Amino acid sequence: MDEFTIICSCEEITLGEIETAIQSGAHTFDDIKRLTRCGMGPCQAKICSSMVRQVISQSLDKPLGKVKLPRMRMPLKLTRIGVLAGKETSSSVISVFGESASKEGVNHEKSI
Ligand code: FES
Numbered sequence: 001m002d003e004f005t006i007i008c009s010c011e012e013i014t015l016g017e018i019e020t021a022i023q024s025g026a027h028t029f030d031d032i033k034r035l036t037r038c039g040m041g042p043c044q045a046k047i048c049s050s051m052v053r054q055v056i057s058q059s060l061d062k063p064l065g066k067v068k069l070p071r072m073r074m075p076l077k078l079t080r081i082g083v084l085a086g087k088e089t090s091s092s093v094i095s096v097f098g099e100s101a102s103k104e105g106v107n108h109e110k111s112i
Contacts (some may be wrong), residue, residue, distance in 0.1 A: 010041020
């Protein structure tokens with residue numbers, strides 16, 4: 001990875017931007033979020049939070065377990081708006097991306 005590696009794909013935040021935030025005094029994911037918008041994209045940090053915590057851990061020479069988890073807000077997993085509106089059930093939804101892909105006729109199952 002170099003400084004141009006995208007860590008938060010939703011907000012297009014690079015490793016260099018995260019390292020700059022850490023050098024500016026950010027020590028938690030939420031600090032970095034406030035400085036860079038990292039974690040504020042559609043996935044709400046579900047994709048990037050572990051990578052950012054690893055960068056914090058390595059940059060500050062701190063064990064990963066000691067790096068604070070991001071503050072999570074409801075819903076805690078990807079949820080279709082239809083489920084929230086009561087028009088769909090969540091039991092049939094495994095992944096928002098998987099379901100939307102299957103509606104378009106894309107088969108993600110590997111043939112053996
Ligand atoms: S990848 Fe960072 S908010 Fe989605």
